[in-house]
Amino acid sequence: MISRIDLRGRTLSTAELRRAIPRAELDVEAATGTVEPIIVAVRERGAVELRDFAERFDGVRPEYLRVPRAAIEAALAELDPELRAALELSAERVRAGHEAQLPKERTVLLAPGAEVRQRWIPVRRVGLYVPGGLALYPSSVVMNVVAAQVAGVEGLAVASPPQKDNEGLPDPTVLAACALLGVEEVYAVGGAQAIAMFAYGAVGENDADGGAGAELCAPVDVITGPGNIYVAAAKRAVRGVVGIDAEAGPTEIAILADATANADHVAADLISQAEHDPNAASVLVTDSESLVEAVEERLLERVAATKHSQRVRIALGGPQSAIVLVDDLEQGLAVVNAYAAEHLEIQTENAATVAERVRSAGAIFVGAYSPVSLGDYVAGSNHVLPTGGCAHFSSGLGVMSFMKSVQVIEYDEAALAAVTAPLVALSVSEDLPAHGEAAQARLR
Structure with missing residues (x-):
């Protein structure tokens, strides 16, 4: 069902480790020709085309584009009370978690009368995309909207595909x-056309x-939210016109585990990620062959019993999923740091200490009682995370996704003098004498 990759006894560079664990291919370039x-x-x-594309791609021609x-x-009013309570809990925890991310303004006094202040300003308006394909994600509404609200964004618009049965x-x-x-501006628009509407507006x-x-x-000023390959390609096409969070690819989980891990927990978590999408990646990295055998046994039982068993089988059997055998925890850390998973679980002895040594991951889930699904809904973290190795250089969605830094410089006459x-010396060295003259013109 799931393949094995044996790295024991091999000394590999970071580049070789990245190649050793394959990922689902996401050819955004190939989709660009479709979305342009x-x-x-x-x-x-504008709206004429939005309705045409909805009819073509979603099978329904919406009467109302703005809901x-x-x-x-x-x-x-019709929402199930238990689900409402769950969404309220999720929003409450995500709000608290994101309030802790808010940056503080700082002022540096470099000399008397010489001040540089760092301001953080929220963008004016954002477009938040919520997918509606194999699964529907009200939890993504919470993650995107709450982060933007905490950042102080004034204008929030949500787009999600129209549904034939609604x-x-x-x-x-x-x-x-x-x-x-409290979001009142919602659009029945999906796919690349939603990204275009947000970037350029629509009549x-x-x-x-x-x-x-x-x-x-x-x-809008910024577009965030996950989506399929066409959404990712559209984001790439409008980057520069607007800010975007990321080109999200298929979802991923990596689990670093040793012999102390519970095999049933590991199997359940691999399956929970695989049910997202046939291209989802589920990777176990371990130095314990006995754990591998136990996990494989539990996978057989759990996959047969789970609701989306066919989808899970395809994902676990794909080249993007594997069990990786390593010599020891040290090699295991090298593997997961090279892989830079969207979600990384640490199920080892002294898991918190091990987690401190991780350099690249979208989010890290520490110990036996911190499954990825906790982060998907009610942990208080954000579930919009970098995929495809982007965790090497980027972060998950948060308040900083909706804020910009502005430096405010204020010098008095003595401080400028x-x-x-030195300002003149630098300007002359760069053959920009008027720069220096602009400063000299202010001196008495």
Whole structure:
């Protein structure tokens, strides 16, 4: 069901380790040719094209592209009380976790009258994408919206694909989550066309859109949220027009475990990630052959019993999933640091100490009672995380995804005079004498 990769007795460089553990291929470039005409069409013709693409890709032509407020409120009123309580708990914990991320403004006094201040300013408006394919993600509404709200963003718009079984509106649980968080601007738009709408804005087609030619959706400053390969390609295409969080690829879990790990826990966690998508990656890294045998046995039983067993079998049997045997924990750490998984579990003796040695992971789940699914919903962390090895250089979604740093420089006359000579020397050395002259012009 799941292949083995044996690295025991081999000394490999970081580059060789990265190649040793394959990932699901995500050829964003190949999808670019498909999404570029979509982006151009939406930019030029707005709502008309958004409806055409919905009919083509989602199988329904929405009457309302912007979801009526009454529909959003009705979705919350009809939400199962137990699910509402779960979403409220998730939002409460995510809010608390993200408030701890807020940066503090700092002022540096470099000399009397010479001050540089670091300001953090939220972007004005964001577009938050919530997918609606194999699975529907009200939890992604919480992760995106709460992070933006804590950052202080004033304008929030959510887009999610129209559903045939909900009269062309997004999934009712997604709408209910929006209502719960106070989001009133929600669009029944999915895929690359949603990214184009957010990046360039869109004009209306009819009275349902506020009138033909009227502004349906204003452009945003930042787009966040996961999606399929076409969403990733569209994000790449509009990067620079707007800020984006990441080009999210298939989801991943890596588990670093030793002989102390519970084989049933490990098997359950590998399966929980594999049920997302046939391309999902589930990787176990261990120095214990007895654990491997026990995990393989538990996988057979659990996969047969789980709801999405066919999807899980494909994911676990794919080249992106494997059990990696290593000589010891030291080699195991080298493997997981080279792999840089979206989600990394540490199920070893002294797990907290081991976790401190991890340099590259989207999020780290420490010990036997911190499964990845905890982070997906109620841990208080964010589940929008870097995939495909991007954790080597990028972070998960958080308040900083919606904020920008601005330096404020304030010198008085004496402070400027004190540094004018070195300023002039540098400007002359770069053959930009007018730079120095601008400072000299201010001196008495």
